[in-house]
Amino acid sequence: MTATDRRRAAAGRVRLAEDAVERLREGLAGVGVKLPSLRIDPVSCAGNEPSPLVDLGCCNLDTARRLSEALEEKAAGHDR
Template identity: 75%
Template sequence: MEAMERRRAAADRVRVAEGVVEQLREGLAEFGVKLPSLRIDPVSCAGDEPAPLVDLGRCNIDTALRLCEVLAEKESGHDG
């Protein structure tokens, strides 16, 4: 029974990570930012007790600049 519980807990961690990735994707999209490589790192999900990592991926300079703009706007108190 213990092995089954561990598998369920592992599956729950992966589901939570999937939800986080989707939340990030939607939240960034609201500010016009798209990270095409945003995903769960598959290697971190391997094994009996996965510890999923969110891979923000690689982005081009335009996307990185847009992220900087969004962060600067939030820091200055502007949401535009």
């Protein structure tokens, strides 16, 4: 694999992570949850072959409760 191929592959991984963050942000907003720290971890994108990680970040108790309620409601809907 050439250096150019490795750079393209790395850029592709970062784009996938950006897409995942955006999809999470939109999905969470759809159930009334906002994670203010949701982002790609910049350190995981460093180096020649980054392995991007999605950082869900910190949230307050109210946000954590709303998130867990949304997940429970979604799970209950699939049990029917």
